[in-house]
Amino acid sequence: MTALNGKTALVTGASRGIGRAIALRLAVDGALVAVHYGNNDEAAKQTVSEIEQVGGRAFPIRAELGKSGDVDTLFAGLKYGLAGRPLDVLVNNAALSSAGSLAETTAETYDRLFAVNVKAPFFIIQRALPMMADGGRIINLSSAATRVAQPELAYAMSKGAINALSRSLAQAVGTRGITVNAVAPGPTVTESSGWMVSTPEVEARLGAANALNRVxxxxxxxAVIAFLASDDARWVTGDVLDVTGGCFLGARI
Incomplete structure (x- = not known):
């Protein structure tokens, strides 16, 4: 595919899981992809290697979000890798997935989660906008946890903040032709959630919670990120797209 030929993209948290899949898909569609990661050098190298194996282009950037100077480090690496080119697509994917239940959450884990899930995307966007081309794309990863009650209260709150950020930002930057959307996945099988397919019974039970009947x-x-990054999504902004396969839509009759 060539929908993103000549474009550049930054994907945070791209060394594994959903972030790796996003980086690979954007590269397959033609973008030069900056593969951000926190500290797993080998995982980041694997992502870049997979992109290059399919004929794509990518470079890694190491910066641990939630730490002092994180955004400065990230953008120093981004500017070096882009070598004067503007940024066309920003995907804020990096996030911590858990601080525990209400009773389990400490002030330290709460602050750490919000530093990575909310503060980092906010200031990444702030730094990215001056170097982003008009007509660019900002895509933030939200979660089904914002509409389905579950015990991870702090995590759900952080993703609710992402939804609010995306809607308000879309209005603020719309005159530049920049679209801003959030994508809300449901339970998704990655390296860290292999238990979802540990047995056929577990996989079937989880899949049954979705209208499309699979995990x-x-x-x-x-695939949805790639659509939003493309020109085909030029008239979609300020939205939160539910990308869950119909998670918990209701009881089957």
Whole structure:
């Protein structure tokens, strides 16, 4: 595919899981992809290698989000890798997935989660906009946890903030032709959630919770990101797209 030929993209948290699938798909569609990661050098190298094996272009950037100077480090690497080219697509994917239940959450874990899930995307966007081309794309990863009650309260709150950020930002940057959307996945099988397919029984039970009757895969999410990054999505902005396969829509009759 060539929908993103000549474009550049930054995907945060791209060394594994959904982030890796997003980076690979954008590269397959023609973008030069900056593969951000926190500290797993080998995983990041694997992502870049997979992209190059399919004829794509990518470079890694190491920056641990939630730490002092994280955004400075990230953008120093991005500017070096882009070598003067503008940024066309920003995908804020990096996030912590858990701080525990209400009773389990400490002030430290709460602050850490919000630093990575909310503060980092906010200031990444702030730094990205001056170097983003008009007509660019900002795509933020939200979660089905914002509409389906579950015990991870702090995590759900952080993703609710992402939804609010996306809608308000879309209005603020729309005159530049920049679209801003959030994508909300449901339970998705990645390296860290292999238990979802540990047995046929577990996989079937989880799949039955979705209207489409199967568990989600990283490629399912990446396909929607690729659409939003393309010109085909030029008239979609300020939205939160539910990309869950119909998670918990209701009882089957």
């Amino acid at each position: 989600g895969l990283p490629a399912d999410i990446a």
